[in-house]
Amino acid sequence: MDRSQAFQLVGVGLRTPHLDYFEHNANQVGWLEIHSENYFQTNSAEYQQLLAIREQVEISCHGIGLSLGSTSKVSQSHLLSLQQLIREIQPFVVSDHLSWSEHGGHYFNDLLPLPYTEEALQLFCRNVQQVQDAIQRPLLIENPSSYLRFNHSTIPEWEFLAEVQRQTDCRLLLDLNNVHVSCFNHQYDTNQYLAAIDPSTVDEIHLAGFTRKQLEQGEIWIDTHSARVSDEVWQLYEDWNRVNTPVPTLIEWDLDIPAPPVLLEEANKAIDILLEAPSSQTLRSA
Template sequence: MDRDSAFKWVGVGLRHPHLDYFQQHSNAASWLEIHSENYFIETSSTRQQLRAIRQNTDISCHGIGLSLGSVTTVNKQHLTSLVNLVNEIQPTMVSDHLSWSEYGGHHFNDLLPLPYTEEALDVFCRNVLQVQDALQRPLLIENPSSYLRFEHSTIPEWEFLTQVQTRTDCRLLLDLNNVHVSCFNHQYDSQQYLSAIKASTVDEIHLAGFTKKQLDQGEIWIDTHSDHVSDEVWQLYRSWVARHGPTPTLIEWDLDIPEPKVLLEEADKAIDILQDSALIPKRSA
């Protein structure tokens, strides 16, 4: 695969400090991914800049607020705002998380884990179907990073995610950093996790950095998106590409945000791996 072809597969997260840069440098990245909720206000200056950027660059919408794991149905106002944004911007992909963050009108500033049970699976699938019906397109569901698990969970996370995809015909967003972090925290096998994911259902990959923290109980890894992608996650990515071929790939960096040059250098690493693979896309596995 030549560099121009590889370049088209790799995007970077568009964060507020970089809006001016990517508006002025439309060829710096092949595509950009936004946090949808940051652009819900139609009259805001950020929405206006997004409109300008979208004229020259593909956009993907990544949500953090649908709270698909909540027992209550998806918040109608939130969903209406998302539909309006999607209809205007026409993103290449729309995604959210295997998590919940709202209950009874109370919103939590985190993506909280689910108990992996049949009951939770029914709820989650119901909410995904509600969103897809409103959007009139498939939603991508991202595997979470997690730091605790419920004792009464009966379904491994990778199987839960796969069943969500099968029941709803949604697509998957495979975050390799989250796989790496969660597998360490819960002593899972990352290869077992990835082997259970059907590659043909994965429409996007996320790569990011994480932080190691020492607690009295031992070491924990936290998905902070505040550093370079780790060597181990790059290896997971290289292995995925070698086995399944290219998948649209995003570099995420949400805290301690560096200059665009640093972000684009991380994207170049992904591009180099795709070049090295020299593979025709094959995602039937």
């Protein structure tokens, strides 16, 4: 792999403070990720900027509001807005989370964990299939970060995620920071978690920073997306790419958003790691 190939694989999150920058500097990055719901209003100035940026660089649509784990079916109005965005932007991937955030018309400002049971598995697969039928393409499902788990769960998270993929033919978005955070919080084995993920089903990787917080009950790690990628997560990324085909990789930063050069520095770290990946492997580009 040469540097231009590695460059095309690495993207950063396109957040509102950086719209002006990337409208004029889109060539500084291989691709950009948007939060889909931020661009459902097609008459907004931000949407017009997105269209201008899309003319210059590939975009991925990362959803935070489908609430795929809810007992109710996915909102039809939400799906219609997503379909319209996909038609206009033609993203190279569309993704959402292994979580839920809506119940009875009430929306929560968080991505909440599921009970990992057979019933929840069937509900989640039903909702994933509903979205895939609507958008006429595979949906990428991202593994969550979590801070509590249900006592009545009967399926390990990694097996639940893999079974969703098998039953729906969706694809996976592997967030290595989320693996790192959740494994610490729940005392999971990181190697066991990653060993259960079929690399051929992974179409994207997320890298981000997290926050350590000390509580009376002990230390907890929180997936804040507010810092540079940790050394431990960089090591997970290096280990993954040592044995697996490189895929599009995102530097994710959502709080305490830094100036664009900081994001690009992080992107360059990912590029350097990809340059060390076995050059004989077939690349899956953005």
